[in-house]
Amino acid sequence: xxxxxxxxxxxxxxxxxxxxxxxxxxxxxxxxxxxxxxxxxxxxxxxxxxxxxxxxxxxxxxxxxxxxxxxxxxxxxxxxxxxxxxxxxxxxxxxxxxxxxxxxxxxxxxxxxxxxxxxxxxxxxxxxxxxxxxxxxxxxxxxxxxxxxxxxxxxxxxxxxxxxxxxxxxxxxxxxxxxxxxxxxxxxxxxxxxxxxxxxxxxxxxxxxxxxxxxxxxxxxxxxxxxxxxxxxxxxxxxxxxxxxxxxxxxxxxxxxxxxxxxxxxxxxxxxxxxxxxxxxxxxxxxxxxxxxxxxxxxxxxxxxxxxxxxxxxxxxxxxxxxxxxxxxxxxxxxxxxxxxxxxxxxxxxxxxxxxxxxxxxxxxxxxxxxxxxxxxxxxxxxxxxxxxxxxxxxxxxxxxxxxxxxxxxxx
Amino acid sequence: xxxxxxxxxxxxxxxxxxxxxxxxxxxxxxxxxxxxxxxxxxxxxxxxxxxxxxxxxxxxxxxxxxxxxxxxxxxxxxxxxxxxxxxxxxxxxxxxxxxxxxxxxxxxxxxxxxxxxxxxxxxxxxxxxxxxxxxxxxxxxxxxxxxxxxxxxxxxxxxxxxxxxxxxxxxxxxxxxxxxxxxxxxxxxxxxxxxxxxxxxxxxxxxxxxxxxxxxxxxxxxxxxxxxxxxxxxxxxxxxxxxxxxxxxxxxxxxxxxxxxxxxxxxxxxxxxxxxxxxxxxxxxxxxxxxxxxxxxxxxxxxxxxxxxxxxxxxxxxxxxxxxxxxxxxxxxxxxxxxxxxxxxxxxxxxxxxxxxxxxxxxxxxxxxxxxxxxxxxxxxxxxxxxxxxxxxxxxxxxxxxxxxxxxxxxx
Numbered sequence: 001x002x003x004x005x006x007x008x009x010x011x012x013x014x015x016x017x018x019x020x021x022x023x024x025x026x027x028x029x030x031x032x033x034x035x036x037x038x039x040x041x042x043x044x045x046x047x048x049x050x051x052x053x054x055x056x057x058x059x060x061x062x063x064x065x066x067x068x069x070x071x072x073x074x075x076x077x078x079x080x081x082x083x084x085x086x087x088x089x090x091x092x093x094x095x096x097x098x099x100x101x102x103x104x105x106x107x108x109x110x111x112x113x114x115x116x117x118x119x120x121x122x123x124x125x126x127x128x129x130x131x132x133x134x135x136x137x138x139x140x141x142x143x144x145x146x147x148x149x150x151x152x153x154x155x156x157x158x159x160x161x162x163x164x165x166x167x168x169x170x171x172x173x174x175x176x177x178x179x180x181x182x183x184x185x186x187x188x189x190x191x192x193x194x195x196x197x198x199x200x201x202x203x204x205x206x207x208x209x210x211x212x213x214x215x216x217x218x219x220x221x222x223x224x225x226x227x228x229x230x231x232x233x234x235x236x237x238x239x240x241x242x243x244x245x246x247x248x249x250x251x252x253x254x255x256x257x258x259x260x261x262x263x264x265x266x267x268x269x270x271x272x273x274x275x276x277x278x279x280x281x282x283x284x285x286x287x288x289x290x291x292x293x294x295x296x297x298x299x300x301x302x303x304x305x306x307x308x309x310x311x312x313x314x315x316x317x318x319x320x321x322x323x324x325x326x327x328x329x330x331x332x333x334x335x336x337x338x339x340x341x342x343x344x345x346x347x348x349x350x351x352x353x354x355x356x357x358x359x360x361x362x363x364x365x366x367x368x369x370x371x372x373x374x375x376x377x378x379x380x381x382x383x384x385x386x387x388x389x390x391x392x393x394x395x396x397x398x399x400x401x402x403x404x405x406x407x408x409x410x411x412x
Numbered sequence: 413x414x415x416x417x418x419x420x421x422x423x424x425x426x427x428x429x430x431x432x433x434x435x436x437x438x439x440x441x442x443x444x445x446x447x448x449x450x451x452x453x454x455x456x457x458x459x460x461x462x463x464x465x466x467x468x469x470x471x472x473x474x475x476x477x478x479x480x481x482x483x484x485x486x487x488x489x490x491x492x493x494x495x496x497x498x499x500x501x502x503x504x505x506x507x508x509x510x511x512x513x514x515x516x517x518x519x520x521x522x523x524x525x526x527x528x529x530x531x532x533x534x535x536x537x538x539x540x541x542x543x544x545x546x547x548x549x550x551x552x553x554x555x556x557x558x559x560x561x562x563x564x565x566x567x568x569x570x571x572x573x574x575x576x577x578x579x580x581x582x583x584x585x586x587x588x589x590x591x592x593x594x595x596x597x598x599x600x601x602x603x604x605x606x607x608x609x610x611x612x613x614x615x616x617x618x619x620x621x622x623x624x625x626x627x628x629x630x631x632x633x634x635x636x637x638x639x640x641x642x643x644x645x646x647x648x649x650x651x652x653x654x655x656x657x658x659x660x661x662x663x664x665x666x667x668x669x670x671x672x673x674x675x676x677x678x679x680x681x682x683x684x685x686x687x688x689x690x691x692x693x694x695x696x697x698x699x700x701x702x703x704x705x706x707x708x709x710x711x712x713x714x715x716x717x718x719x720x721x722x723x724x725x726x727x728x729x730x731x732x733x734x735x736x737x738x739x740x741x742x743x744x745x746x747x748x749x750x751x752x753x754x755x756x757x758x759x760x761x762x763x764x765x766x767x768x769x770x771x772x773x774x775x776x777x778x779x780x781x782x783x784x785x786x787x788x789x790x791x792x793x794x795x796x797x798x799x800x801x802x803x804x805x806x807x808x809x810x811x812x813x814x815x816x817x818x819x820x821x822x823x824x
Contacts, residue, residue: 061747061755093743095756095772128740129773236744314726314811318820328540331505332648335473343473344507360507361541399726400820401813408730408812 033088078210490622
């Protein structure tokens with residue numbers, strides 16, 4: 001296991017102030033999945049009546065905890081009383097033994113919370129291919145005291161190779177009632193020997209049904225967690241869970257498209273996007289945060305496919321690391337996305353500076369201004385690919401020698 | 413422009429002995445697309461009656477020379493009298509001005525060969541977005557003397573950032589008649605400011621029709637040039653051209669599936685695969701050549717998609733660079749290929765050493781033996797993903813700090 005990296009140069013100044021969420025308590029513990037002294041367990045208790053929804057990795061291998069969450073949420077129709085998260089062991093690719101270990105850990109955690117295992121959710125992050133040693137968790141649980149959530153500590157307990165804890169929150173209104181949202185996340189690419197990447201847990205005191213939570217979460221994940229990429233590798237354990245404790249007594253709402261949810265939806269969107277971008281800011285070896293905008297595609301899905309190809313092109317990412325406005329590589333990436341584009345309309349812009357326009361190098365191309373812009377820590381790349389109305393925005397980071405070091409030289 | 417790199421550690425001992433191809437002559441020249449002293453022009457004359465076929469990049473942006481070749485081959489039904497190749501300028505993303513420059517250069521070259529421009533083929537490799545300066549070519553042509561092909565010189569003239577010239581040849585029989593095949597190629601990833609990647613030109617003295625050449629070339633490209641990947645980035649100028657001069661009087665053959673072509677087809681396949689693997693051996697920063705085999709997929713296309721995901725995963729490629737048998741990352745890559753797999757049947761083998769088997773870490777996993785194997789320069793990774801009959805084999809190289817250096821730090 002490599003020593004923790006230094007804090008990312010793209011890290012936020014400080015951990016944000018997050019609202020307290022009525023009906024949510026937490027306990028931090030150490031099961032000892034890491035040799036060095038650090039918390040690696042997070043137990044969350046949710047008030048009775050809490051509803052939850054999740055989105056999970058599409059990786060076909062998956063993991064015991066993600067399989068468990070999908071089944072539990074289906075079986076209980078989204079009734080959730082708690083969450084158990086461990087760092088240091090992903091419990092992925094571990095077969096039936098991994099499933100059994102996950103279940104035993106949740107039974108012990110549920111007992112502590114006075115809840116049946118099937119109303120407990122689980123998330124694991126860490127080494128792939130090692131069965132979760134649930135005994136370590138079972139023996140740690142009695143030493144863990146539930147209390148009002150200290151968000152920075154909760155966020156720190158789920159870190160693996162993250163260089164800073166990640167949190168975001170918001171206050172909003174549902175039909176005149178104040179509600180709060182608080183979320184934490186971990187992630188920074190994948191890491192040796194093989195860490196599972198991204199976890200996020202978001203809590204609100206609003207009273208919302210599981211189907212509504214699921215609809216909102218799915219929709220807002222598209223433009224947040226599904227709009228960031230560090231290295232294109234997608235882990236076996238990724239999941240985003242949204243819990244609503246119902247302590248804020250909002251009037252019953254039957255439908256996710258109800259206008260009274262507009263403010264909540266916008267707030268949730270901000271929280272998820274904030275957490276997602278913090279993960280890119282902690283991208284392994286990252287020195288620059290890049291937002292890629294695609295305009296003029298045949299539709300939004302096509303625009304997103306082009307944006308993703310640009311964001312994941314090693315040649316684009318290394319050029320950004322070299323502070324080179326290498327628009328030729330961006331044109332190449334647009335061309336290899338296998339999406340319909342109008343060659344003669346292709347334009348590439350860095351900030352407000354046009355590098356290419358109308359399918360050729362731009363007349364106003366200004367090398368000096370361009371290289372000044374490229375020295376920035378946060379970049380905006382905008383491409384036009386045709387006359388369509390399809391748009392997308394994605395975030396990525398640069399590809400540096402440090403990334404190769406972290407992922408290739410960790411033995412030395 | 414960065415100085416030439418040192419020769420790749422994976423380079424072959426020496427340039428191979430290639431057969432002479434009756435009906436093919438070449439001239440090397442210098443148009444001056446590079447500041448430093450080096451040949452950057454290759455002119456090939458083919459005997460009257462030569463037939464040609466090509467496969468071209470699927471990059472939607474393309475380039476003037478690839479557009480020209482597609483149109484010319486269609487218009488002449490594969491009649492080709494010559495080929496003009498320049499290094500240093502890709503003439504891609506250059507609009508109508510680039511098309512006109514390409515045509516003028518071919519008119520001048522055709523005049524020298526006594527052939528109409530439409531029977532001339534063109535290939536350019538180098539900077540994207542700069543219109544070809546055909547005047548440089550026109551003034552260089554008179555100084556170029558046609559002579560029997562010196563293959564190492566021809567291969568060297570089309571290099572950009574390649575660290576060694578690439579050639580492969582074979583002799584075979586068609587219906588009792590001896591025929592020869594000789595091919596050259598260039599490629600080593602893409603490079604700053606933005607080089608187009610891969611070119612290959614293959615010549616035979618066999619008398620074969622253009623449709624037959626096209627069928628054979630398309631089929632054999634699938635398992636050669638379309639089965640290698642350095643960084644997943646696909647250039648705007650890639651092309652493979654196959655010329656048959658007809659000097660070896662083989663009996664007329666009407667159909668590509670004619671059994672009398674079996675030996676030729678096998679020889680062509682060997683030549684293309686040899687050239688393709690040499691390109692991976694020259695992959696930017698490469699220190700290891702990796703063959704990835706996928707077995708048990710639902711079909712060959714699915715197997716190839718999985719193989720490609722493994723070959724292009726930055727985490728797999730950096731682990732190989734770190735000489736780590738990181739099977740967890742390979743399992744992750746299998747899972748994110750979005751192809752049908754049977755989790756409980758997944759196996760990962762390095763050479764003959766099993767790391768994972770039946771969806772779990774392998775019982776016979778031997779750390780010591782494994783790390784000895786990973787020190788090799790050439791690796792075989794074989795994965796089983798299910799009970800199917802789909803198979804694929806792809807080649808890639810490792811991802812090293814040198815790759816980032818070449819593609820990111822070239823300014824320093």
